[in-house]
Amino acid sequence: MLGQNEQNIKQRMEGRVAANKISMVLFGLATAVGLIVLVLLFYRVLTQGVGYLSLDYILNFPAPYPEEAGIYAGLIGSIFLMIIVAVFSIIIGVSTALYLEEYAPKNRFTDFIRVNIQNLAGVPSIVFGLLGLTFFVYMFNFGYTLLAGGLTMALLILPVIVVASQEAVRSVPSEIKEASYGMGASKWQTIARVVLPAAIPGILTGAIIALSRAIGETAPLIIVGAATAIYTLPDSLLAKYTVMPIQIYNWTGRPQEEWQYVAGAGIIILLAVLLLMNSIAVLIRNKYQRRF
Amino acid sequence: MSKVMEKKTNVRNEQTKKPEVKSEVNKEKASSIIEVNDLNLWYGSDQALYEVSMDIPQERVTAIIGPSGCGKSTFLKTLNRMVEMVPIVKTSGSIKYREQDIFSSKFKQEYLRTKVGMVFQKPNPFPKSIYDNVAYGPRIHGVKKKEILDQIVEKSLKGAAIWDELKDRLHENAYGLSGGQQQRVCIARALAVEPDVILMDEPTSALDPISTAKVEELVQELKEKYSIVIVTHNMQQAARISDKTAFFLNGELIEYADTDNLFQNPQDKRTEDYITGRFG
Amino acid sequence: MAVSPCLMDERSLMMDKGLQSEGNMIDVQQMIENNKKKKTFGERIEKIIPFFLLLCAAVSVLTTLGILFTLLRESIGFFSDVSIVNFYTGTNWSPWSGEYGVAPLIGGTLLVTLISTLVAVPLGLMAAIFLSEYANDKVRRVIKPILEVLAGIPTVVYGYFALTFITPMFQSIIPDLGIFNALSAGVVVGIMIIPMVASLSEDAMNSVPNALREGAYGLGATKLEVVFKVVLPAALSGIVASIVLAISRAIGETMIVTIAAGATPNLTFNPTESIQTMTAFIVQAATGDTTFGSTIYYSLYAVGMTLFVFTLVMNLIAQYISRKFREEY
Numbered sequence: 023m024l025g026q027n028e029q030n031i032k033q034r035m036e037g038r039v040a041a042n043k044i045s046m047v048l049f050g051l052a053t054a055v056g057l058i059v060l061v062l063l064f065y066r067v068l069t070q071g072v073g074y075l076s077l078d079y080i081l082n083f084p085a086p087y088p089e090e091a092g093i094y095a096g097l098i099g100s101i102f103l104m105i106i107v108a109v110f111s112i113i114i115g116v117s118t119a120l121y122l123e124e125y126a127p128k129n130r131f132t133d134f135i136r137v138n139i140q141n142l143a144g145v146p147s148i149v150f151g152l153l154g155l156t157f158f159v160y161m162f163n164f165g166y167t168l169l170a171g172g173l174t175m176a177l178l179i180l181p182v183i184v185v186a187s188q189e190a191v192r193s194v195p196s197e198i199k200e201a202s203y204g205m206g207a208s209k210w211q212t213i214a215r216v217v218l219p220a221a222i223p224g225i226l227t228g229a230i231i232a233l234s235r236a237i238g239e240t241a242p243l244i245i246v247g248a249a250t251a252i253y254t255l256p257d258s259l260l261a262k263y264t265v266m267p268i269q270i271y272n273w274t275g276r277p278q279e280e281w282q283y284v285a286g287a288g289i290i291i292l293l294a295v296l297l298l299m300n301s302i303a304v305l306i307r308n309k310y311q312r313r314f
Numbered sequence: 315m316s317k318v319m320e321k322k323t324n325v326r327n328e329q330t331k332k333p334e335v336k337s338e339v340n341k342e343k344a345s346s347i348i349e350v351n352d353l354n355l356w357y358g359s360d361q362a363l364y365e366v367s368m369d370i371p372q373e374r375v376t377a378i379i380g381p382s383g384c385g386k387s388t389f390l391k392t393l394n395r396m397v398e399m400v401p402i403v404k405t406s407g408s409i410k411y412r413e414q415d416i417f418s419s420k421f422k423q424e425y426l427r428t429k430v431g432m433v434f435q436k437p438n439p440f441p442k443s444i445y446d447n448v449a450y451g452p453r454i455h456g457v458k459k460k461e462i463l464d465q466i467v468e469k470s471l472k473g474a475a476i477w478d479e480l481k482d483r484l485h486e487n488a489y490g491l492s493g494g495q496q497q498r499v500c501i502a503r504a505l506a507v508e509p510d511v512i513l514m515d516e517p518t519s520a521l522d523p524i525s526t527a528k529v530e531e532l533v534q535e536l537k538e539k540y541s542i543v544i545v546t547h548n549m550q551q552a553a554r555i556s557d558k559t560a561f562f563l564n565g566e567l568i569e570y571a572d573t574d575n576l577f578q579n580p581q582d583k584r585t586e587d588y589i590t591g592r593f594g
Numbered sequence: 595m596a597v598s599p600c601l602m603d604e605r606s607l608m609m610d611k612g613l614q615s616e617g618n619m620i621d622v623q624q625m626i627e628n629n630k631k632k633k634t635f636g637e638r639i640e641k642i643i644p645f646f647l648l649l650c651a652a653v654s655v656l657t658t659l660g661i662l663f664t665l666l667r668e669s670i671g672f673f674s675d676v677s678i679v680n681f682y683t684g685t686n687w688s689p690w691s692g693e694y695g696v697a698p699l700i701g702g703t704l705l706v707t708l709i710s711t712l713v714a715v716p717l718g719l720m721a722a723i724f725l726s727e728y729a730n731d732k733v734r735r736v737i738k739p740i741l742e743v744l745a746g747i748p749t750v751v752y753g754y755f756a757l758t759f760i761t762p763m764f765q766s767i768i769p770d771l772g773i774f775n776a777l778s779a780g781v782v783v784g785i786m787i788i789p790m791v792a793s794l795s796e797d798a799m800n801s802v803p804n805a806l807r808e809g810a811y812g813l814g815a816t817k818l819e820v821v822f823k824v825v826l827p828a829a830l831s832g833i834v835a836s837i838v839l840a841i842s843r844a845i846g847e848t849m850i851v852t853i854a855a856g857a858t859p860n861l862t863f864n865p866t867e868s869i870q871t872m873t874a875f876i877v878q879a880a881t882g883d884t885t886f887g888s889t890i891y892y893s894l895y896a897v898g899m900t901l902f903v904f905t906l907v908m909n910l911i912a913q914y915i916s917r918k919f920r921e922e923y
Contacts, residue, residue, distance in 0.1 A: 052720030117650030146846025206428035238748025241848035
């Protein structure tokens with residue numbers, strides 16, 4: 023009786039162990055799907071785009087023929103746009119984080135701001151485009167300009183910057199704040215001279231990651247009227263502009279196959295810029311990690 | 315332990331006797347720089363200090379001893395109002411620094427802290443260079459000129475007896491120093507503001523014995539010019555370096571006397587129990 | 595630091611005197627005394643700064659209010675032209691001929707979302723299980739950043755990939771698949787949200803106390819059994835929240851569907867057909883010659899508000915679930 027039972031258990035055990043092995047392989051494969059897709063995507067983009075990639079491509083304006091088209095306007099436009107986005111979103115984002123972490127009283131309004139930021143992060147980017155269209159393009163009458171696009175994108179990434187800055191500010195040890203207060207420093211002196219300098223690596227890392235999200239964004243800029251073809255560089259905040267993703271989108275949508283190669287080349291440039299930004303972020307993070 | 319709890323009720327009554335004890339102790343000429351009278355302190359609804367009255371003598375080392383949670387750190391941090399960084403803190407009673415009420419609205423916290431400096435339990439240098447650490451205080455109070463800052467930094471590091479060790483490394487990050495060196499830089503940083511009083515909150519508890527000895531030696535030198543209040547967990551340390559010692563228990567000041575007296579001839583049974591190691 | 599003469603205030607002048615008279619020593623305390631007497635610039639800063647920071651914090655609130663305001667106001671403008679009942683019950687969306695029944699757009703969005711969920715939830719969950727329960731530290735340290743890269747690819751690149759790679763690949767299996775179809779778009783949206791499901795679910799699984807696992811191992815359970823009988827049930831609310839959030843992302847996704855799913859408002863559940871989502875319509879109308887103030891212009895906002903409500907509800911559900919989840923441990 024007992025022997026029978028034990029044998030049963032043994033048999034079932036083998037099955038259970040086998041199921042465990044099989045499922046482990048299955049889970050591993052599922053994880054690999056993401057990686058495989060990534061490899062395929064890079065392979066596809068490289069093979070399609072690399073033929074059109076050249077210095078001319080980087081330095082040319084859009085053109086009616088694929089061989090002459092270039093991403094110069096988009097590249098420079100993206101850089102200009104990011105400068106505007108960085109200025110507004112970092113100033114407002116870091117200030118919001120400082121308010122929430124250092125000054126905000128514990129009350130309903132503070133809670134409301136926190137929940138609000140969380141919700142804002144979940145709003146689709148295209149809705150921010152509609153916000154920008156109403157306010158920046160029409161109500162403030164900026165038109166389809168760099169400034170309207172920059173402000174729209176700044177609001178879009180604001181929640182990311184606030185959350186990253188909050189974490190950075192929170193991770194400054196209270197001991198060194200106390201040391202500052204202990205010498206008669208005021209609250210703002212302590213924040214400006216101790217808290218902020220110590221939090222800057224974290225803030226910068228977060229900001230660069232947020233900006234690298236913004237530089238790939240397309241939808242809201244379509245809504246606030248980034249141009250698809252432009253033959254001059256923007257020379258003021260109120261100039262027309264285009265950005266790399268918009269050019270890529272425009273080229274992808276054309277029926278002739280050559281334009282897809284042009285788009286592929288644009289994607290290579292865009293991904294290279296993203297890689298550069300993320301490397302900087304990682305570098306900063308590694309250099310200043312765990313100083314406390 | 316239970317004995318202590320029972321006696322706690324009596325302490326309130328004994329409190330009235332305190333002035334007598336004090337007058338007996340104060341036969342030495344040293345005048346006091348801080349006078350604490352009937353200080354009570356609450357964290358929210360929990361009372362942490364009960365009717366504490368004591369005078370801190372000028373240019374002496376005053377040690378505060380007692381078991382963990384007895385309120386000694388809280389008391390120390392009340393002297394420069396750092397305790398109020400916890401928003402729910404309430405106090406009653408008075409603390410006078412050179413005859414001025416530190417809780418008065420005319421007396422600014424920031425100003426108080428330039429007079430009553432502090433050294434913390436864990437060395438807490440800023441993640442800046444040694445120079446910038448020491449120059450921090452003068453800078454926030456408006457010193458901008460380089461040559462003046464240079465002088466202050468040198469003088470303060472000398473005051474903390476660490477100038478010779480560090481004079482060639484002033485622009486290195488203070489995080490690269492050993493714990494003992496960091497703590498002495500923190501002392502130099504406190505000296506740079508030229509306070510009258512230096513509060514030390516178990517300044518050697520995170521240090522090795524050799525560094526501890528150096529800091530103790532330094533405390534002896536500093537009392538030439540500064541009034542020092544030091545909280546310590548270590549009774550031997552209190553006996554070694556202090557002129558007067560206060561024993562706290564459960565938020566009350568049990569006994570306050572010249573160090574030799576307190577350790578050799580404690581007046582209160584609880585003090586005796588504590589210093590002979592019966593609890594705590 | 596060189597201080598130019600014009601920048602020198604009284605204080606530093608005073609210090610210079612001190613410097614000469616007092617044998618090169620400056621009295622910091624003297625300076626503090628001097629500072630104390632005047633109502634300094636510093637004190638004013640101390641009052642202004644919190645106010646300035648509060649104003650900045652208010653920007654995020656204003657943004658939300660701005661979104662609500664613009665969506666509501668322009669939608670109301672739209673519903674004065676087109677009846678709200680027709681908008682939500684009509685099944686024909688052809689704004690250029692005056693037909694505003696939003697159902698085909700909602701249908702298109704839901705179809706793409708459904709496909710993407712079918713891709714992302716199993717793959718994302720399996721990846722989360724693998725990372726949290728099976729992978730060792732080394733493997734995890736390699737795979738997690740790669741998943742992060744997947745999450746950081748711009749959506750326009752995914753759109754390009756869907757149109758030029760996934761669709762031709764599917765066409766070799768399903769010959770009558772159109773160039774624009776819901777299937778490719780949905781699959782690629784699914785791939786895009788895999789990292790979200792995987793990393794949030796993994797967080798939830800990681801926060802399951804080890805003691806629970808050890809209890810089951812102690813009874814002779816295999817890893818697989820521990821996963822399904824202990825870890826998944828315990829992490830369920832976190833997992834569900836991650837899925838809901840990922841669905842919300844899929845609903846709001848724009849570029850992939852605009853590029854790969856087409857521009858044919860089409861109330862269908864056939865994934866091989868070309869469709870149009872709410873987001874794709876907004877892009878289409880905004881890129882076309884939509885005159886400010888026209889009915890089509892206002893329809894952008896009516897569709898935008900519908901989209902916003904969808905994602906808001908999803909986000910609120912996710913927050914509700916994860917708040918409950920936090921209370922459990």
